[in-house]
Amino acid sequence: MSGVRHDLLPIVDREALSKPLRGPGRFFWNTVIHSGRVLLLVLLILMIRWQAEQTKSRAQAKDLTARYLPVVQKFWPEAQRLVSRRQAEISDGGLPRSNSRKFDQLVDFVVLDAQSVPVGYVTQTTPASDRFLGFSGPTNLLMGWDIEGKVAWAEIAASRDTRDHVELIVRDGRFLAQWNGQGFQTVSEDIVDQSAMRHVAGATLTCLAILQGLEARLNSQELVAARPADSTRFPLAVTIEDVQKLFPQASRFEPHSETSLLLDVFAADGLRLGQIFRTVPAADQLIGYQGPTEVLVSLLPDGHLGPLLVGRSFDNEPYVGYVRDDAWFAELVKGKTVKGLAETTFEEWGVEGVSGATMTSQTIARGLLAAAIELSKEIEAQQKQPSIDSKHQTSGFFGLMRTINWSSPRLWQQTLTGLVVLLACLVGLTHLRGNLWVRRGLQLLVLGYLGVMNGELLSLAMFSGWAQSGIPWNSAGGLIAMSMAAVALPLVARTNVYCSHICPHGVLQQWMAGHRHWRPRLPARVVSVLRLVIPALLLVALCGSMGVLSISLVDLEPFDAYSWRAAGWITTVLAVGSLVISWFIPMGYCRFGCPTGSLLEYLRRNARSGQIQPGDFLALACLIIAGGLMLWDVVGP
Structure with missing residues (x-):
């Protein structure tokens, strides 16, 4: 036996x-x-x-011509070889005439035909794009410019991202063709406002990584560096339509004068209706089932929080939809203060989540806490009222022990x-x-x-x-x-x-x-x-x-x-x-x-x-x- x-x-x-x-x-x-x-x-x-x-910082391949010439020939069949910008005879017209030296520096390769006559010019986004990851890795985009300096085509040369998402973008075609016919100045300006850029449904993260990499390459990361507080996952700006869902009478909004984390909302007559803050970038790394979620939270004039709006998300849409449609969740923080929310732990809060989307809703709740903590710290720093006792209460071993709530269902x-x-x-x-x-x-x-x-x-x-x-x-x-x-x-x-x-x-x-x-x-x-x-x-x-x-x-x-x-x-x-x-x-x-x-x-x-x-x-x-x-x-x- x-x-x-x-x-x-x-x-x-x-x-x-x-x-x-x-x-x-x-x-x-x-x-x-x-x-x-x-x-x-x-x-x-x-x-x-x-x-x-390693996928974030791969070095550029040595034999660039052998690697990229097949891609270039898909659009310029007459192309025979690629030479670097330094090898090109600029004085003989190897580069397009441009009023911007920045464009001259943008060109990585000059495309030549069999008679060594320039056919066009190519820019690659790597290595500037290596730090922008989609679902699982970065993407190197090639952008072809004609002799007049207009975009002729754009194509994915190599990607460490998920194969299915990359193939979806290539099959769609419209995402890569959205810059065709535009000049350098137009592309470099439009790419900053990524809300105006086309995305491919089902491959949003990959599209976003490509756009971020292209922006970093075209603008030499100057504009990217100027927005250190922006979210890398949700770089799109808040729209007036989003604000009006929280403040129906809103006519305009602008950044708060004392903190970049708040937006002041005004009516048509100039009356300030309240404020709004986003949970990103504080919640960028909080993943639900498949990705993070952006939330807009209203702050009323009396200092209390109002309704919230579940915005863009990289999580499974059915689950995010359940959360958006849940009236109870929309008023999850209503009546609380920023400081009170920041001093609340997830266990003390006891958010059990929305039925059918527990992980997504609980992750959003954690993002609300993270954003409240960040905003509260900035407000306290500006008011110059540091409290040693409060620091001991919210950090370190004693702070950890204080946050334990043995009645929490999740705990x-x-x-x-x-x-x-x-x-x-x-x-x-x-x-x-x-x-x-x-x-x-x-x-x-x-x-x-x-x-x-x-x-x-x-x-x-x-x-x-x-x-x-x-x-x-x-x-x-x-x-x-x-x-x-x-x-x-x-x-x-x-x-x-x-x-x-x-x-x-x-x-x-x-x-x-x-x-x-x-x-x-x-x-x-x-x-x-x-x-x-x-x-x-x-x-x-x-x-x-x-x-x-x-x-x-x-x-x-x-x-x-x-x-x-x-x-x-x-x-x-x-x-x-x-x-x-x-x-x-x-x-x-x-x-x-x-x-x-x-x-x-x-x-x-x-x-x-x-x-x-x-x-x-x-x-x-x-x-x-x-x-x-x-x-x-x-x-x-």
């Missing part, structure tokens, strides 16, 4: 087969070699992070998740795991609370995102606690508690494995083929994390299906399909299809940790591939 259980649960119970470590020498070598495994994974994480950062949610993880560790590390009633009770709690209610499961998509962008310490306490247990216990306690006791998908498979019914006997050759699935998924995930493949890692695993309100059809099919397979093949998904569980098992120490294992070759191969991708990205074709 014991042998059968180990066959069914290779990740869960294989540790029981391991013999205890004996002898200081064996322990030493086990520790050294297993530390090498951990080092391999750490190096992979650093490579993923380096690659994400209880995070705390309960941590307690479930702690309980699972207690059961998994003690004799309680042998008690059937304790084990069943824990499984029901894990499946119901972590799975169905919260959808809190570890995944490659989560780990990859954290490796690229950092860990969200302020919003994912439950997942962080779960991750710490999942990673630390295999190293310290030599047992994989997450797969055996915490994973809801594993719970369902364990129940299926305990049910007696007909199961096919897999031939050894089929098993050998199935064992290749996990390595293949890990390699695909690595390429996706390194930006080589334009894929969403949530589509590689079924875990996102537990977030059933927002789950896509691919992950839903994977979830159902993996459970169907596990009905006939005990623990089938854990054994043959779970890359996350395989990574955690790779971290687990055992009596054979001092021996070279198949996973070591896979980890080394991933390291070599990642290094090769980094090298390829640096040197380029």
Whole structure:
């Protein structure tokens, strides 16, 4: 019976087969070699992070003609070669006649035909555009100018952004053609007012990054630097239409004389109706499901806050729409003061969110707090009334302790998740795991609370995102606690508690494995083929994390299906399909299809940790591939 259980649960119970470590020498070598495994994974994480950062500042390729000539020939078929501006004979008409030296400096390449006669001129936005990221990276735009200095065409030469968004812009065509026929002066002036620029629906962030990069290149970043307080995600100005939604009698508005964070709103007769402030750029880095959201907040003459307006957003539009249509949310801050809101913590506020858009609405609420804190600090600084006591109350350790509100539903949610993880560790590390009633009770709690209610499961998509962008310490306490247990216990306690006791998908498979019914006997050759699935998924995930493949890692695993309100059809099919397979093949998904569980098992120490294992070759191969991708990205074709 014991042998059968180990066959069914290779990740869960294989540790029981391991013999205890004996002898200081064996322990030493086990520790050294297993530390090498951990080092391999750490190096992979650093490579993923380096690659994400490297895309922001890629150096210009050496062979520019070979790289860009095919792009140029799409619009100027007679083009034969590109030469740099310095190589061109300016005195012989190599550059257009212009009253602006700035345009002369703008030209990067002169396009020549077979007789070395200039066909036109090309500007590239890199490296000025490298710091402007869309969904996942920067874009290098080529802009072609005719002999008279008018825009002839614009084309994306290279992009580290998501492939689907870039292809959508290229297919649309109108975004790249909006400057055709315009001169340098017109383009450089119009690009500042990006509200007048065309965007492509579905690729807004990519369009915005292109516009920001073009503005930085055309204007030498002079105008960009002049607006240090502007939002990089929401650079578009507030419109009178937006203001009138909060103050219907508004006729005009202008920046406040004492702070750039406030806008004064006036009626037609000059009466000041109130003020408005935006939650961006303070909330630029607060991400809901997919992106940040801008909010305009009204400030009434009596000093109290009025209604708010949910403006532009990079989040999922259905969820943002739910928030916009919710009358209660529009008056979320009504009656509060800026100072009072700034001194309120999210836990004290107790915003449970809008039904169907909890994460989006709660992220917007956090943005309101961040903007209120920023505005309050600037107002206090201008009034020159610093308070040492208030600083101690709102910052540091004592400020953190003061902000804890044990009656907050969100705090209880995070705390309960941590307690479930702690309980699972207690059961998994003690004799309680042998008690059937304790084990069943824990499984029901894990499946119901972590799975169905919260959808809190570890995944490659989560780990990859954290490796690229950092860990969200302020919003994912439950997942962080779960991750710490999942990673630390295999190293310290030599047992994989997450797969055996915490994973809801594993719970369902364990129940299926305990049910007696007909199961096919897999031939050894089929098993050998199935064992290749996990390595293949890990390699695909690595390429996706390194930006080589334009894929969403949530589509590689079924875990996102537990977030059933927002789950896509691919992950839903994977979830159902993996459970169907596990009905006939005990623990089938854990054994043959779970890359996350395989990574955690790779971290687990055992009596054979001092021996070279198949996973070591896979980890080394991933390291070599990642290094090769980094090298390829640096040197380029």
